Amino acid sequence: KEFLEKYESFVVLVSKIYPTEDTLLSVAELKEMLAM
Incomplete structure (x- = not known):
């Protein structure tokens, strides 16, 4: 979370x-990756 x-x-x-x-878009993609 800190990252x-x-x-x-x-x-x-x-x-x-x-x-x-x-x-x-990069932020949204990163959030989706971390959510998985």
Whole structure:
């Protein structure tokens, strides 16, 4: 869980610099993988 929080905060920083849908999709994909 700690890793996910760090990853999400990292993605937020990246998405601010590179506002792309790919970044959001990556987060959704990671959550699905961890949910399995």
